[in-house]
Amino acid sequence: MAKLTADPDLCQGYGNCLTTASDVYDIDDDGKVVLLTDTIPEADRARVEAAARSCPVRALGVVDG
Amino acid sequence: MTGTVAIVGASVGGVRTAQALRAEGHRGPIVLIGAEPHLPYDKPPLSKQFLAGAWDHDRLALLTEADAAADGIELRLGVAATGLDRAGRTVELADGTRVGYDTLVVATGATARPSPWPAESGVHVLRSLEDGEGLRAALAETGPVVVVGGGFIGAEVAATAHAAARPVTIVDPLPAPIARVLGDEVGRLVSDVHRRHGVTTRFGTGVRDVVGHAGALEVTLTDGTVLRAGTVVVGIGAEPAVDWLAGSGLELDNGLVCDEYCRAVGHPEIFGVGDVARWFHPHHGEHVRVEHWTNAVEQAACVAHNITHPETPVAYRPTEYVWSDQYDWKIQIAGRPSRAAGLDLVGDPSSDPPRFAALYRGEHGELSAAVTVNWPKLLVAARRLITAGTPYEEGLSVLDKLITPATGGAS
Secondary structure: EEEEEEOOOOOOOOOHHHHHOOEEEEEEOOOOEOOOOOOOHHHHHHHHHHHOOOOOOOOEEEEOO | OOOOOOEEEEHHHHHHHHHHHHHHOOOOOOOEEOOOOOOEEHHHHHHHHHHOOOOHHHHHHHOOOHHHOOEEEEEEOOOOEEEEEEEOOEEEEOOOOOEEEEEEEEEEEEEEOOOOOOOOEEEOOOOOHHHHHHHHHHHHHOOOOEOOOOOOOHHHHHHHHHHOOEEEEEEEEEOOOHHHOOOOHHHHHHHOOHOOOOOEEEEEOEEEEEEEEEEEEEEEEEOEEEEEEEEEOHHHHOOEHHHHHHHOOOEEEEEEOOOOOEOOOOOOOOOOOOOHEEEEEEEOOOOEEEOOOOHHHHHHHHHHHHHHOOOOOOOOOOOEEEEEEEEEEEEEEEEOHHHOOOEEEEEEEOOOEEEEEEEEEOOEEEEEEEEHHHHHHHHHHHHHHHHHHOOOHHHHHHHHHHHHHHHHOOO
């Protein structure tokens, strides 16, 4: 398992994370990231890491859980 | 795959290609070559948070030495590529050394068009970290700022200079500069952002000359007006950085010409990524070159896949996406609004701050593009529908669920 982090203060609502991992990330009415889950299985890790790396302000993290 | 991948260009496209190659299982050496001496850094904040002084250098880092070591990426920084020996599969560097490759990734980006005017000093462009440092220091001085060019970079610099309490005038030969991208109607609404924030605009007027030096510059406009300025910023576009490929035999025409898999035409061992690549977009049916951060990131992922999976390459057909933060307006654009056949405006452009969007109908009756101001949730939903090729009316009815609670109707 890997743990997800998201910093809504850094988030600018650019939305890149949702193009590859809309099962994990969502956006609220204020344009801030919402985590739909706190952990992901290892099988999803590469894809979700790519989604986290697509954040222009590095608001997202994937860490060993 | 175990061969050596040489990546020329250490900005976001090159760095993300290197990282994605490891994520895709590439085991061979990766050499990342960059002309600048710094560790790789991110450019979008240079016209915003970095320029404003809110972020410092460490917030710009794209790849640390530890990141590079952990991924087995060899860094060759501070040395520009000067030539390519295609037959010998080697890149020639400015210090006389050579780097051999089995696969080459061209990610040299674009360089700012220089100021064509003869002023001694005080005229800035904004592309590199040095440019950003120089302009940041200049904005800490006093005196009026004249920004030449009302595109994204010019508009963001104008907003940042305005926030730094410098009197700002922004000049552009077009009546609504952003109309180049958004079309006339929406271009006028969005270009009005400057006037609404008290920044002087001289749109529809060109610049004839800039003379003087830092702190005492004179900008002469095509209508004869002379603007005095302490600092001048020139944001008049960028050119793909392909000079080092002259004579290499690669097809160069407004960038490195690539096929739909981002391979240089006729040379399947060479790929293009980011601002420098002009590739065949299979959905648009033409070659395109895109100078946006998100494109470099997405194209890097596609190229890394195609290098590591040569038997099952994926065509690169992204939905274009770019954002721009100006004053308290967050402007987001998905798709190609300049090619649309019609549009609907939703939301309220006159509220303060405004919250509105334009939804564009494509030539084939599809939802082809969206522009939002201060409405990220709507942009995310529209971007997904555009990528799916959703018919326009159907897309509008899906988006109406987001629009109605806020504004009372889509059209």
